[in-house]
Amino acid sequence: MIEVYIDGATAGNPGISGAGVFIKGHGSAENYSIPLGNMSNHEAEYHALLHALRICIKQNYKVVSFRTDSQLVERAVEKQFAKNKAFAPLLEEALQMIETFDLFFIKWIPSSQNSVADALARKAIEAQK
Structure with missing residues (x-):
């Protein structure tokens, strides 16, 4: 099984943003x-x-387990519902892609367990400054 750690970060809210993805x-x-x-x-x-x-x-991974420190994203995917209507199109796009996997899991983890993805997201912010 492929483990995928994800994180989004911003400098300000809203502000310059970046995404970090760590796959092992x-x-x-x-x-x-x-x-x-x-x-x-x-x-x-x-x-x-x-x-x-x-x-x-793109990598043709079929069995994936995602980890995120965003309870908002984890709950939205699990419930297949975004409380904030502004996020509904993003969630719908994600759900369509999720259907293509043989097995897909998403789990909330504490930020302390997501440090690599967080560092990658912050690196993306710095690249834009």
Whole structure:
């Protein structure tokens, strides 16, 4: 199983944002630091999810376990519902991609267990300054 750690970060809220994606499995690790431009922290968390899903699909990973420190994103995916209507299109896009996997799991983890993805997201912010 592939483990995927995701995080979105902003400098200000809204502000310059970045996504971090850390993928490990099959004896290797992949790091992605993705500049996102200006958006809110919650938007950055959703975009981190979307970028990670696209990467997994491109890599043809079929069994994935996502880890996020965003309870908002984890709950939205689990319930297949975004309370904030502004996030509904982002969630819908994610759910469509999730359907392509043989197995998909998402789990909330504390920020202390997501330090690699957080550092990658912050690196993406710094690249935009």
